Amino acid sequence: MAAEIRNDRGVVRITNSVIAKMAGYAATKCYGVVGMATRSSKDGIAKLLKLESMDRGIKVRVSEDGLDVVMFVILEYGVNIGTVGEIIRNNVKYQVEQMTGIDVKSVTVNVESLRVNE
Numbered sequence: 027m028a029a030e031i032r033n034d035r036g037v038v039r040i041t042n043s044v045i046a047k048m049a050g051y052a053a054t055k056c057y058g059v060v061g062m063a064t065r066s067s068k069d070g071i072a073k074l075l076k077l078e079s080m081d082r083g084i085k086v087r088v089s090e091d092g093l094d095v096v097m098f099v100i101l102e103y104g105v106n107i108g109t110v111g112e113i114i115r116n117n118v119k120y121q122v123e124q125m126t127g128i129d130v131k132s133v134t135v136n137v138e139s140l141r142v143n144e
Contacts, residue, residue, distance in 0.1 A: 029088045029128050040126055042088065046081035049095050049133075052121035053114050054080070058105035063098045063138035092129035093122065099135060103142040111135045 028039040050062050062083030087094040095118060101110055115133040122130050 029093065029126065031127055040128075042086040043081045045086045045093065045095075045122060045126065046084035048122050048125050049084050049086070049097060049118045050080035052118045053097060053099060053135075056110065056114050056117055058102045058110040059114065060100040060102055060141045063100045089131075092131040094132050094134075095122070095130060096134045097136065098138045100139045100141055101137055103140045107137055111137070 028041045029045060031038040031040070053059055054061060062080040064083050083098045085096040087096075097114070097118070099114065101107060114135050118133045119130045122128070
């Protein structure tokens with residue numbers, strides 16, 4: 027189901043994948059975020075997604091009273107997970123609401139993995 031913005035001039039429909047890309051872009055701009063993740067169905071290991079397919083690591087649910095965004099991220103080792111998660115939530119909520127004009131009810135951040143640089 028796509029999000030709809032109605033006014034006296036007509037209707038604008040925004041697909042879930044476009045909203046997911048907006049949310050992914052906003053999340054990857056936060057400090058400590060390596061990228062979006064997806065789990066392999068055969069081995070259950072989280073894999074880092076490329077920028078052009080980052081919407082696969084984000085689920086968007088549209089309802090009458092707003093959007094629910096669930097994202098799966100990979101963070102840099104050593105960052106405070108709670109703080110970075112809160113920053114991601116706030117940034118995604120703000121950016122998606124500014125770009126679409128639709129209320130974001132919730133943003134759920136799931137940390138799938140940590141990247142360790144040697």
